[in-house]
Amino acid sequence: MAAGEAGGSVRMKLRDRVRNILVQPRQEWPVIAEDFTDAWALLRDYAVPLSAIPAACAAVSGAYSTGFLHSAVNTVVAWALELLGLWIAAIVIEWLAPFFRSQGPRSQALKLVVYSSTPIWIAGVLNLVPPLRPLMVIPTLYAIYLFYLGLPTVMETPSGSVVSYMIVSGVAVVAVFLLPVILIGASWGVGYVLWRVAIGA
Numbered sequence: 001m002a003a004g005e006a007g008g009s010v011r012m013k014l015r016d017r018v019r020n021i022l023v024q025p026r027q028e029w030p031v032i033a034e035d036f037t038d039a040w041a042l043l044r045d046y047a048v049p050l051s052a053i054p055a056a057c058a059a060v061s062g063a064y065s066t067g068f069l070h071s072a073v074n075t076v077v078a079w080a081l082e083l084l085g086l087w088i089a090a091i092v093i094e095w096l097a098p099f100f101r102s103q104g105p106r107s108q109a110l111k112l113v114v115y116s117s118t119p120i121w122i123a124g125v126l127n128l129v130p131p132l133r134p135l136m137v138i139p140t141l142y143a144i145y146l147f148y149l150g151l152p153t154v155m156e157t158p159s160g161s162v163v164s165y166m167i168v169s170g171v172a173v174v175a176v177f178l179l180p181v182i183l184i185g186a187s188w189g190v191g192y193v194l195w196r197v198a199i200g201a
Helices: 003-023 025-034 039-066 068-100 106-116 118-128 130-154 159-198
Strands: none
Touching: 003 025, 003 039, 003 118, 025 106, 025 130, 039 068, 039 106, 039 118, 068 106, 068 159, 106 118, 106 130, 118 130, 130 159
């Protein structure tokens, strides 16, 4: 297959998957659960291009207020942290699975996290108009709904454990993801105080 044909196939699959997970998630989750996709391909061909939508829109919007360079740097860092967050979330969900009578390798947990994020990424165009950003609550709620629908199929979670699994996973992911940020922020704060003391300010 030529490179151009391969690229077109990837774009078509991306477009179809986005449409299906948004429009008919109940039918799409079983397809996703059986679809063999390694973690790198899932991130490269789906998460990276879609998560770039809100990142790029935020960079354009921020350039008017903070300058292009500052906005671009902040956007790239936030984008990288978001992709890292997907992987961290998958690890947490995989680790918690046995506690909720669920099962599935990390690749399945990553599918759940990545595909559930689709509405948030697509709605990222709202970042172009800051006053519209509060509307992001709508795609966020839909992303939670997609996660809810996907758990029983992708991680084989019994219906009685879905809600509790969702809540505990969410709290754990937030805690794991924010802890390094808090620690880094605290260390920078202590370092700044020590520096001010050292120069006699």
